[in-house]
Every structure is written in C-alpha cells, then in structure tokens.
Amino acid sequence: MLVSLKWLREYLDLPTELDIPELAELLTSASAEVEGIEYRGSEWDSLIQVGYVTDVSPHPDADKLRLATVDYGADEPITVVCGAPNLDRGQRIAFAQAGATVKNAQTGDNVKLKRAKIRGVESSGMVLSEAELGLSDSHDGILVLDKNAPIGMKLGEYLGDVILDVHVWPNRPDMMSMVGIARELAAILKLDLISPAVNDLKIVKETAAAPAIRIADETECQRYTGVVITNLSTAPSPQWMQERLQAAGMRPINSIVDVTNYVMLEIGQPLHAFDFHRLTNLIEVRAASSHETITTIDSIDRSLSTESLVISDGSQPIALAGVMGGIDTEVGNDTNTIFLEAANFNPIRIRRTAQAFNLHSEASRRFERGLSPKLAELAIQRAVQIYTDHFGGQQASTFSDFYPQPFNPPTISFAPNKIQSILGMPLTNEEISTILQALEYEFSQSDELYSVTPPLWRTDVFRVEDVAEDIVRLVGYEKLPAEPIAAPIPLWEPNSIKARDRVVDAFVQAGCQEVISYSLTTLEQLTKIMPIHLIESNPPVALQNPLSLERSVLRTSLRHSILEIIAKQIKDGTKQIAIFEVARVFSSNTGTLPSEKEMVCGAVAGYQTDRWNQATSESLNFFDAKGLVDSALSVLRLKNIYETESESAVSDLKFGMTAQSSIIKSHERSSGVIGEMDPKLLSEFGIDIPVTLFEFDLSMILEMMSKKTSIKIPATTPSLQQDISLVVDESQSAGQIIEIIEESPLVTNTAIFDIYRGEPFEASQKSISIRIDWQAPNKTLTGKEVSKLLSRLLLKLEKETGAIMRT
C-alpha cells in the first residue's frame, strides 16, 4: 500500500521536520513493513514553480500554438509559447524558467531548458506536462494544479511528497487505509489521531427508494449497506483529490468514482457506485450459476462459475461482488444519481473470484483479508459527506442496511500477570493500560481478572496472545529481555543424521567435492540415464504448475544431475573433476505421499596431473574412481567386493555403463554400483571424455555402518613377506584370488603389484604377481612354516581358480 506522508498529516500532527527513515523503521518494527520510501519531487529543479496563467492569446504564425502569460511570482509576468490544448486562462500550472532541468517527454532524459524562438516568438520558459515532470507518461496536455496552489512556490515544495510503500500483514485489513496507518503511528508516536469528519446521515428530501436487498445466505455477505445519492455529475474531481489518488497509485476517473476510491483509501472499506437509473428495484447477493456471463467495466465478457459471488438485479449479474463492477450499471457520462454500495462479502469468495479472473484489485485485496463489517456504515457516511460538501450531492433515500448478525469483537479475560508470562518481561499495569488505550481497546480490571475488548475495526484479536502481541510491539522488542531456556534438555532421540554426515565426510576426505543440485528435472533427462521400463513402472511425480519446462518432474535418480554438472565443469575448463551429492530421489506411491529415498551419487572425470599439478593427457579412469570409493568406504570401515560381469547378471543398476563396471557388495549385500559411462550416453550430455560414475543407496551404507566390526590388534611379532606369481586364465578375476588368499590362516595383508601377459604364456592366460604378508600373533614364523602354509594355499587356489604358481 502506498502511503502519502502529505495526506497522512491530515490525521496526525506530525512534526514538520521528520526523520523519514526513522519513521519507517518505527512503523516496520511495530506494525507493518515499510518496503520502500520514495521522495517524490525531490529531484525537481528549484526553477520549476507554481505559475498562474494570466492571459492566453493566439500565436501570430502557428495555429496549434498559443501564447501564455504566466505570473510565477517574479516582478514581471513572462510570455511563453505553449502547444497544449488544455491551456486556459486562470489556471495554476507548473512553470519552468529557462535554465531549469526537466524531462524530455519522449525519452525521459533530463534536458536543460534554453531560451528559444519558436516560430518567431521569443519563449524563455515552459508550461509543463506530467511527463516533463516524470509524474507519468501523460503528455496530452499540461498539468493543471489546484486553484489554491500558491503562486511562485517551488513545485517541489508544493507537490513534493514522501510515499511509503507499506506491506500490511494479511491479518490486519484495518491497516489497509490512511486512517489505519495513522492510527498505528498515533499509538507508536503517542500522538492523537485526527479522525476524518463524519456526520450522521441526513436525508434532504427523500426522492428515491433504494433497491430492496435480498441475501439468501448471509455467510456470503455479512452486511450490505447502501444509499441513493443524487444531484451528482461526472465532472473531474478537484486537483487535491486527484493528487491523493495518484499518490496512492490509483487513476482519477470522474468525481463520482473518485470519491468511492478516495474513501476506500482513507477508511479501508471498498465502495461501489451503481448508476441508479440502470438498476431495478432489487439488489441480490448470491453465487453465480455456471451458465451466466457478465461484461465487466473493462469491457471483458466473463463466463461465471458457481465459485463467484455476484450482485444481481434479480434477473442477471450486474457486478462481480467485491472485485469489479459490470458495464451495464456503470457510472457513465450522463449519470447524476447513484446507488452507493458498501458491503462485507465473504473473503474466501472474493479471493477465489479474484484468482479465477486474475483480477486482483484494491477492493479485492481488502475484502479477502476479512474487513470489519463496522466499516461499511462508516464509509457510506464519509462518502455522503464528501459528495455533499464538495459536489453538491444530496442523499435521496434512506440508508439500507442488511446486517442480520452484527459483529462484536470478543471480550477477552485473563489473569493480571498473563501478558508478562507470555512475553517473559516485567510490565506495570499502567504500561499495559496505556498501550491498550492508545489502540482503542475497551479495558476493565479487577484484582483477579483483566477484561479487554478490541475496537470494532479489529478482526484479528481473539485471545490473550493476540493482546500480548499488541503490547509487546508497542513496548518495543528492544525492551524484551533475552533469557536462556531454563528447562532441562530433553532426552536425545536416535537418528541417522550424524551417520549420514560421516558418509558425506568420508567422500570429502577421499577427495570428492560435494555438490547440491536441483530436485526437479524433466522426463527426457531421466530417460537418458535409466531404462525405459523403470520409468514406465515407476513414473516420476509431475508438477502441476512447473516454473519452466526444464523443471517439470521430481527426480527419480541423481545420475543426470551429476552428469550435467560434469558437463558444465568440463566446459568451464576444470581439468580434474571428482564430485558427489547426497540427496533424495522420489517415487510415487499409491494412496500415500510419494516415497523419498536418499542416494549417494558421484563421478570422476578429467586428467591425471604431473609434478606441476598440470593436467596430463592421461585420463582419470575407472580405477581412479574405484580408488576414491574404496578410500571413502574404508573410512567408514566398509570393505567392498566388486562383482564382475561374469558373476552378476546384467543389472538395471549398470544401465548406460560399459563393461568396465561392477556391482559393489559390502557385507554380502549389494550396496551400489560403479562403472565407466557409455560414450554414447555421455554425448547426450555433451561430454566427450571418459566419466566413471558411482551410486549407492544411502540406507544400505548406513545399515552396514551400524553393524559391529571387530578391531584387529596389531601383532608385535615379525612378519614374513613373500612374493608369488600366479598364472591364471584371462577370465579369472584377481578379486577372487585375493579373497581366497586373505581367508588363508596367518595372512595379514596382500597386494597385487603386477599383471603380465605374453611370452611364455598362452594368449588366454595372464600372470598376477602378489605380495603376501604372513604373521603369527604370538610367535616368530619360520621360513619352513610359511612354505607349508603357502603350499596349502596354492593347492586351494589351483582347485578353485586353476591358478598355477609361476616358478
């Protein structure tokens, strides 16, 4: 809401010199957030002043130009050339002397006015339009000021203003008005509120009967008031009113409509003026039926649904209640008598209607917050007063008031120390009662009980906590003490968050950079990284209202996200990439919320580095990634078994991977997968270098981490080392051989240190060289004992893998 400080001064005796940012901060702290401050007119040149047009005469050489004689407070009036059609003698206008800086009406740029000859006539000044002042784009004519504007006053002083952009919280519809803001400021600054003048309604001569009001369902419209006003016209409203409407961001239309908007801005209650002669004798408030239509005042035909609330004349809708009027009953050029409506519509209905038609108006914004029904009557009184005082209007009917269930704010009773115990701060009775009085609560107290009743315009106060908030925001939060919680710490509850942190840390320690990527993606991206039958059997949950097509479904995998980041980093020129993410994937469920599963996914790509940390031409490969994964999982005390193709069936997990891939097992369970990605799949992500990707189900890792593992105490006896070379078939995995060796008694460590293919072995063979450490916990092993153990081991190896020791 835009709040003009100049207008605000009408209701508050604010000091002339005001620290505006401080005022804004006070309002923000206690009431409503000031989101912006605009110093309107502060940029106007001091050579722009209020001028008075003493005479207008034709230009001797140009039909469309005229000569204006302007008194701007100088000794001599000045004559300038003016092309505006609305120039007239007797006007007060904005006058810029030569030398003043104004805006170019077309470009908006600042230009310095120069003395010039226009069609042979000397002109050393200019009568300005709104565009030339930067007030609006309007350049159809000059800006005409109020007839009371003081001649010669600097325009910045006369028209300048400070506009506060105030964000009113949704529970405070009473603050959506000048009076509402003034009332809050009065309480904050301890000033008196100067309420706008309102007299009781008084019929001069009853010449018309207001339409009968029929409301079948009073939950749709809690109150409907109206009155007929005659003797009006649609002449423009006076400049002061137009200025205020403009300051609040509204466009002046004509005096009848302007008054309705003016009163809404002032008091907060929306009003609607129907052309009385275009109404029937019935006003009905009801839900629309689905086949009905209405043409609203913006000339748009709208099909209605039963969601919308309408005003009907008994046969057809004549307005979208609380949102926009209909064109058929609109105030037109010939209107002189109106039926003025001030109602209290069901907020939900108004909100739905405004949303359905995307018609969020100043009126709907107020209605949907739930206005006090009290305001309707007040607004009618105020509008009648303005129509009467300023426009010669006359009240022509009695005041109609449909109000079956008058609204009464609740009376709230509480123990004297209750406010203090909610806030945790000491307060005297006097402090509390002073604030409640400033906010116009009714207040009574006995020794045992306080009873308070909020004022009629407040619709947000129901219980003592609401009262406590009113107290503390006006006392000032800075006075609230900061107290630690005195209660004992509740029992800790087991959870897996620390364990997950350890997994994340393990990958970081292994040299992997954690990333955080978006949970939303597209079906197309998912199709690239998982088999189609998985997508068909488990379609991703789709968004109903995606922000963009690139973010339209919840991801069921992290793989595409990792590959997208790899592609981006390669493009960036990053030479060595090792990234991972721990995040949720989603899959739909029947009957319940989608299930969420945490996954670990990462990848390695790029190049080995040399002594100078520079990328070499040698790519990081499967074994770099495998080493990283092993390093990470060893920190978690997990030992992995990598299953080769021959042992495990082709798995969905290996989708999009080359033969250089493996299911990872820990503690006999499949926990994940690692594999080099297929270049064809990579090319779909714009990647043209090898990438090895790994993926785990986090819950599997956590489950295995929770298993107890025993610690081996290092022996102090000397160990014996022996190197052997085994000749095996090419298809034999080294992993199985190592597994067999490590199961053998007294073997404490193994390491593969060479693979050899070629002479003298057959093409289908390879030789694996392995270093074995032997150690007995309690004695020194002799060479003889080790030879015995080894020959037993070799027998086993030959039996199970066909390995022959190379001698």
Next chain:
Amino acid sequence: MPEHNSTTELKTTTDQARLRLSSLENLDDLETWRLEVLGRHGLLTNLMKGIGDLPNEIRKEFGQIANQERANLENAYTNRLLELKNTPNDTSGVDVSLPGRLPVRGALHPITQVRRQILDVFTRLGFTTIEGPEVEADSYNFGKLRIPPDHPARDMWDTFWLDGSHLDEKILLRTHTSPMQIRYMESHPEPPIRIAVPGRCYRYEATDATHEWMLEQVELLVIDQGITLANLKGTLQEWARQMFGADRKIMMRHSYFPFVEPGVEVAIDCFDCDGSDRSCGICRGSGWLELLGAGMVHPEIIAEAGYDPDVYSGFAAGMGVERVAMVLQGVTDIRHYHDNRHPFLSQF
C-alpha cells in the same frame, strides 16, 4: 703395561681416519669414507683380521680398544653425517617457492558447511536434529498451521503443486520446514520438545540474486512449561553470537505468520560494519541483516497436538540456510550455490 705395536698401529690408523672425516665436505665423500673405514671390507675389519695372530695377553686388550675405536668412529661418522645434512652448503637448485604437489582436494558444499554450523550451535543448546518429507500434504504444509485454503496468508508461500489426483488430498513440495512442527508433535504425546529440522524447501517463484525456487531451511521448535518470547530472544541471541561473533546483537520486529502469536522477524546487527557504514555491502547501510521469522507457537496448535496450552507454551523459528550463508560468506548472488561451478566451490 707398554702398548703393543699393533695397538699403536690401530690408534694411528683410526686417528688418521678421524682427521680425514673432519675434512670431508659432502655426502658422497662421506659415503666413500664410510666404506673405506667402517665397511665390510674396510680398514677396521682388516685390522681385526690380524687379531688371531696376536699373543693372548694382548688380544683381549686389542679387541677392547678396537671395539671402542669402532664405536667412536661410528659416532663421529653419524655426527658428521648430521652436520653435512644440515649444512646449507649447496643452495643451487633449491627453490622452496616452487609449487607443492597437490593431493586431490574434496570439500563440503558451502551450504552444507553453514547448515552444519547452524545445527552445531543448536545441538550445543540441547536441540535434537530431525528431518521430514520434502513432499507434503496440503494439510501439513498449510491447514494444520492455521493457513486454510483461500487464506490470504497463502500468498506468502507460493507453491509447487504436484500431480496427486489419486490421493485424498492435494500434495505439494513443502514451502517451509514448518510442517515438521506438526508431524513431530503428533508423534510425541508429551512435551518437552526441543528440535531443529533442516531440509530442502521449494517456492514457486522466479529466481533472482536473492531468491531461489529451491532453498534449505532450519526450523526450530521448543515446547515446554514456561517458555516465553524472552526465551526465543535469548536462544536466537546466543545462536547469533556463536555464528557471527560474541558481540553480535539481535533485533526483533513485528511480523505475522498464522502459526505463531506473537510473530516476529529477527535481524542481527551487521558484523561487517557494526552499522557504521552507509555504503556497507553486507547490510546495504541499514546496519541490520534480516535472517529469520519466528514467534510463539499459536495456542491452538499446541491444543491441537493434545497438549494443555495452559501448561505448555513454546516458540518456533525458521531460517533460510542460503540467506545465512550469503551473509556469512559474503556471497551476493544466491544462484552461485546451485550452479556448482568449480571456481566457486573450490573457495570453500
């Protein structure tokens, strides 16, 4: 007892070796010396070879002296070795300013770092960390938090709605971590409650330098006997001190969230300029950094959980991790965090 010739010879030989040792100036010469004197085929070994030919009465003495001399020479050798190694006698070709050999570096994402930092403080203050679903039912994200359908406060949380036509109720991507207030209370028949809830949230809004449609929050919920608004201030004040420095102060301002009453917004005083710099890039000259929304848990929500609102009260707070991270790390555009570019991430 007169010295035997062989003993004298032994001493002369070892004295000469010792003399030579002190004149050696590099490790190569030293190694040559070691082989010549102490080596398996060196001087001392050769001298010892003759021991069998010596008369019995001398043999023992000779042996003792020889062993003594060997020990002395070995000692002298070790000393000279250390001297030579520690002498910067040859600085040519040594340049310690050359780059070190870098191991592969991994790091936590900056948001993870800040999230953990936040949670660490609250853990010290006795909060248990729990998590909840990112996909939520309308009732948990809104209804049970006193934000019914068609409430204007819904405008404060623009929402991604999900396809869930087969379900009883509308489902969505949670717009805040506050639904876990409800879920936790429902699963806990009695207070006390003191929890911190981290997690991803989603807002249907356009992205700019300070807004992202995906964000992380940390929610706080405390319910116990006698919890006051002053406790909220005290808890957040202590958090701010531990996060941003011992001198930090917090400021509360009036705010509105349907699930708390009173509701506040909380800012800390600018740790960069202490509010003294009108052109400060961190606080934009205001002196304050808005960080979170909070308030006293609405009594209706406490009652709905089955707790007696006359006995129990509580506070709740929700902060954006990215917002805290931006302030802490001096990052001016939130979009960097999910861009995952190496030049950005490698700085944390």
